[in-house]
Amino acid sequence: MARVRVLPESARSPGRRETESALSLADRMPHLVLESRRVAANLAHGIHGRRRAGTGETFWQFRPFVAGEAAQRVDWRRSARDDRLYVREREWETAQTVWFWIDRSASMGYVSELAQAPKIERAIVLGLALADTFVEAGERVGMLGLMPPRATRRIAETMAQTLVTDRFSLEEDLPPQAPVAPQHEAVLISDFLSPLHDVTAMVEGISSRGARGHLVMIVDPVEETFPFQGQAVLHDLEDGLSLRIGDAVSWGRAYRLRIEEHREALQQLARRRGWTLTIHRTDRPASEAALRIMTLVSTARGTGPGGR
Structure with a gap:
């Protein structure tokens, strides 16, 4: 049975290791994007072909x-x-500002021995790497409720410092109700285990003015499989509640069904609002999710091939 643990609050802010990992991934992104775009022959300059x-x-x-x-x-x-x-x-200069939000609530500190990294580390690395890639392509990057749009080449370090000094967001599992201008884009990185009506209200609030968005769902492999047997104790990391169960196998079947229903509802929500949903498991390389998200962003702007 896979061992699991939960990172303390102090580990839910980016340190030197996460920032350096993000920059390392960002350095490889142009090569990954070029390889993907070579098939479609749609990439001319940078990520979005903006410079014209x-x-x-x-x-x-x-x-x-x-x-x-x-x-x-x-x-x-x-x-x-x-x-x-x-x-x-x-x-x-009609390319849009990209707004990021990275969930750093308690549930993001979950990690099993099957994962390459805790959910929070993967979310931070993905967010900083994508931001660095967007800025390199000529975009402006902001953080919802935390940082106005910027185009500095040190965007990863700037975002990391912003997260380090922000303590309020450690208690929030959904982004603030910050206005996003028409044609701008939002990249929201979370496990999205919040109640569906809360996620729906958030997505509709951001998209109501014409903004596009991309949901990036970070999942630990144990959260998908629920590989427990016998008696077990389940902990709600957000509310501090615990529940002792006697038959983990039966609970696992019901749990997997509810997870599937929740994801399908998120997919329908994203499709209805013209958004995208990416599910990324932490036992897979971060570059896979990064490349997919860049592809979806380009597709949403009509500059690349489609993808789900």
Whole structure:
């Protein structure tokens, strides 16, 4: 029977090891994404193919003036350097800000000997790695209720420091009711073991203004299989309750059925709101979930192949 344990509150904040693991994963992400996109031939620049001419404010490049264009588009200072007329192009900046939320409540401290890492460590590594990858691709990243959108190249360290100094979120298993602008995206990383009506209210609150979202469900393998026998004591890590049961095998059958029903309801919720649901087991590499999420984000923006 697999041994399980629960990490203390002090272990539910990112330390040097989690931050370094996230940056290491982020370093590998471009290669993983490129390998995936090579099949679909849809990736041109970075993760989302953002860098192209558009209506933004950031200078991108000069290009030769084309007959028929409005004369006010000519950059006369640049054109004065030689005998050609040039237009100052700006970078297309309609790619959305990405908002993250990482569940650090008590249930995320659960870990069995079958897992590669505790749920909270995997959630933090995934969140920081994805944020680093988004920023590298030219996106802005914020944290719901904690940090405004930023595009710093030290985004992983900045987010880690924000989490370390935030103690309130250690008691919350769902994100705050923070406004998310239309066309922005939310990446929510949790075990989503909260009551379905609470998760539904949260998703509908974020998506009501037109924001897209991605639910990343972190699962320990023991939470899926419930491999216990005989008498057992079940502990509610959020409320501190305990329940002694006499036949763990019978409980296991009922438990697995309820877990399946809960996940199906989450999948229907995500599909109904145009969101995605990713289920990631902690006995699998973090890179698998990271690549899938990047694929789903690109697909949601119409820049990549579909995936479930």
